[in-house]
Amino acid sequence: MTKQVVIATKNKGKAKDFEALFIPLGYKVVTMFEVAPELEIEETGTTFEENAVLKAETLARELGTIVIADDSGLAVDALNGEPGVYSARYAGDHDDEANMVKLLANMEHVDDAQRTARFCCCIAIAGPDFETMTVFGTCEGVIAHEKRGTNGFGYDPIFFVPSLNRMMAELTAEEKGAISHRGNAIRQLKEQLPTFMN
Ligand SMILES: O=P(O)(O)OP(=O)(O)OP(=O)(O)OC[C@H]1O[C@@H](n2cnc3c(O)ncnc32)[C@H](O)[C@@H]1O
Numbered sequence: 001m002t003k004q005v006v007i008a009t010k011n012k013g014k015a016k017d018f019e020a021l022f023i024p025l026g027y028k029v030v031t032m033f034e035v036a037p038e039l040e041i042e043e044t045g046t047t048f049e050e051n052a053v054l055k056a057e058t059l060a061r062e063l064g065t066i067v068i069a070d071d072s073g074l075a076v077d078a079l080n081g082e083p084g085v086y087s088a089r090y091a092g093d094h095d096d097e098a099n100m101v102k103l104l105a106n107m108e109h110v111d112d113a114q115r116t117a118r119f120c121c122c123i124a125i126a127g128p129d130f131e132t133m134t135v136f137g138t139c140e141g142v143i144a145h146e147k148r149g150t151n152g153f154g155y156d157p158i159f160f161v162p163s164l165n166r167m168m169a170e171l172t173a174e175e176k177g178a179i180s181h182r183g184n185a186i187r188q189l190k191e192q193l194p195t196f197m198n
């Protein structure tokens with residue numbers, strides 16, 4: 001029987017990232033589209049951790065099983081850490097394209113040296129018989145002046161990864177997982193929960 005991991009997400013790009021990380025470990029990835037399509041979880045927290053815990057615990061309670069959730073975002077130094085926890089809704093509705101347009105406009109007069117940023121990801125794991133646990137991962141980069149690349153999701157086309165000399169949206173899902181905030185968080189989870197992710 002294939003093991004499965006339930007992720008409290010409705011973001012298809014995020015789900016693909018998780019598949020690249022979990023399938024090699026022998027897990028099938030299941031999202032809210034399959035297990036709770038009607039459930040809307042309002043992200044009322046002010047930190048990645050609060051929102052990740054909220055999403056994981058809400059779905060775990062609903063299903064009575066172990067659930068993982070990811071709350072993530074982009075923190076841009078020249079914008080004092082914005083859009084941060086509001087990354088998905090930066091330009092209003094959840095619209096990746098509009099979010100990038102707004103971010104590039106707000107960065108128009110920022111010099112190359114000041115365009116540093118990082119993706120942040122808090123992953124929470126919740127279940128019926130243990131206390132919710134969280135791990136945190138980051139990925140350093142630079143905000144480009146224009147979009148490039150078609151892989152990934154969200155802000156990937158404007159996030160330059162200096163160590164690979166490519167945009168995040170130019171990496172395969174496997175390459176992204178090896179260096180991303182999400183990959184780094186998952187690797188920590190794996191270290192701390194070897195029995196869950198063996
Ligand atoms: O809450 P769920 O349903 O998981 O999906 P979401 O897209 O709303 O997810 P978040 O609330 O965690 O918001 C994260 C946003 O941050 C951005 N983001 C997070 N991880 C990213 C990544 O790996 N690449 C590009 N953008 C990312 C992107 O705009 C996401 O919509």
Ligand SMILES: [Mg+2]
Binds near residue numbers: 043088
């Ligand atoms: Mg969300």
